[in-house]
Amino acid sequence: MIVTKSIADRVKEMPMLSVVSTRLLELLGEDNYSIRDVVSIVENDAILTTKILRAANSVAYSPRVPITSVTAAINNMGEKVIMGIAIESCAPKVFKDPLGGYMSEAGQMWDHSLCTAIGARQLSSYTIKESSSNLAFTAGLLHDIGKSVMSVILEGNTEEMLGHIDNGEAVSFLDAEKKIAGMDHTELGYELAQHWKLPEQLAMAIRYHHHPQDVDDKYKDLVYTVHLGDILAMMAGIGTGVDGLAYSIDRTYKDYIEIREDELAIAVADIQEEFFKTKQAILGEETE
Amino acid sequence: MGINYIGIGDFAVSNKPDDIIKTMALGSCVGIMLYDPKLKIAAMGHIALPDSKVRGQRGMDKPGRYADTGIPLLAKAMLNKGSKRGRSLIVKIAGGAQINDPNDTFNIGKRNVLAVKKILWKCSLILKAEDTGGNIGRTMQVGVDTGEVTLSSPGRSKWKL
Ligand SMILES: [Fe+2]
Ligand SMILES: [Fe+2]
Numbered sequence: 001m002i003v004t005k006s007i008a009d010r011v012k013e014m015p016m017l018s019v020v021s022t023r024l025l026e027l028l029g030e031d032n033y034s035i036r037d038v039v040s041i042v043e044n045d046a047i048l049t050t051k052i053l054r055a056a057n058s059v060a061y062s063p064r065v066p067i068t069s070v071t072a073a074i075n076n077m078g079e080k081v082i083m084g085i086a087i088e089s090c091a092p093k094v095f096k097d098p099l100g101g102y103m104s105e106a107g108q109m110w111d112h113s114l115c116t117a118i119g120a121r122q123l124s125s126y127t128i129k130e131s132s133s134n135l136a137f138t139a140g141l142l143h144d145i146g147k148s149v150m151s152v153i154l155e156g157n158t159e160e161m162l163g164h165i166d167n168g169e170a171v172s173f174l175d176a177e178k179k180i181a182g183m184d185h186t187e188l189g190y191e192l193a194q195h196w197k198l199p200e201q202l203a204m205a206i207r208y209h210h211h212p213q214d215v216d217d218k219y220k221d222l223v224y225t226v227h228l229g230d231i232l233a234m235m236a237g238i239g240t241g242v243d244g245l246a247y248s249i250d251r252t253y254k255d256y257i258e259i260r261e262d263e264l265a266i267a268v269a270d271i272q273e274e275f276f277k278t279k280q281a282i283l284g285e286e287t288e
Numbered sequence: 289m290g291i292n293y294i295g296i297g298d299f300a301v302s303n304k305p306d307d308i309i310k311t312m313a314l315g316s317c318v319g320i321m322l323y324d325p326k327l328k329i330a331a332m333g334h335i336a337l338p339d340s341k342v343r344g345q346r347g348m349d350k351p352g353r354y355a356d357t358g359i360p361l362l363a364k365a366m367l368n369k370g371s372k373r374g375r376s377l378i379v380k381i382a383g384g385a386q387i388n389d390p391n392d393t394f395n396i397g398k399r400n401v402l403a404v405k406k407i408l409w410k411c412s413l414i415l416k417a418e419d420t421g422g423n424i425g426r427t428m429q430v431g432v433d434t435g436e437v438t439l440s441s442p443g444r445s446k447w448k449l
Binding site: 159171231236242 | 295297312313314315316317336342343344349350353385386387388389390391393394396397423424425441442444
């Protein structure tokens, strides 16, 4: 099939991130940062501050004393929830819109991203070398951003793609994407990461989350955790669309992540529990 | 009447003819449906892992999450609704999908299906139909009135089990 509008144009048409969002992601893309720096960025943004305070005062938390500062909100809800709210509000359309080309309803992309983030964070404690759990969480949230642009291109081609998968012509859904669009959602995600000037580590996690063995060594620990976090989210059926579980695991993960079968089972249970709790917390603002 | 949605590790039972019990997006998880055709009672569970023993010292979180503890719970729920447990129940399962894994470490889907079959056998429940494996996510639902189980997956037309 012929893609009429060039993919480069579609990426360029994606709205730019706000100044606050760009600064925030720059900070969150570092290995180490202090939560105080996050607070000072968030406090510069009235909308984001309001969102966080609303969540902190929602029924999900029902604090005894009203929460009136971002610092108090962090103490009450934890960094994870704050980062979730902050990153979601950087690009709400990417996370919240339905992905027609993937047969995903509104909110499913967010669910999948959040579950992957929680999984990646959890797995970062099993990397052979020490790795940053906060970075894993942020990268997990952003790993599939390419799908938002890809979805438009895939729309109307579902049957053809499933045909390729079912007859084995496409081993993974990435191959099916390539047949339709000439590239897959990791390559497209990388283009979008460039457009948004995301930090290199995050861009690399987006680009290589389905085949971490190809990424530069210095990013491998991060990218393997995102890779496996993504797989655990798919296995739990969280936010999966037409692509389902049609991906491959990178067998070389064992050189970077060491996890026994029973530890994996425990991690699966913990990730599921934590996902539903965190989702509830972040949605707090809406269930008020 | 209503649709009774069940999440991971949850289960539901109903004898209201208008009810539907539904579980969304089974990946490597397995959905288990029990049906008493005489009394028109249906139950459904959504298990995520084969064996609760992995929890060890950590204690139980959600018994419905594990095949070994979840299936007895499901059978007991049927019993509490007045059904006579055992061979007369219709049992159907779906899910247990797999990511393509050359090492086979992440074969939780396959192990879930095996564990479910083993526990069903232990509970003298006879499996009538299954739609398991592959790499698709499945949504499973049962109508209490008929016991008819319908499966769906994004981008594909619904099918009966
Ligand atoms: Fe992906
Ligand atoms: Fe993903």
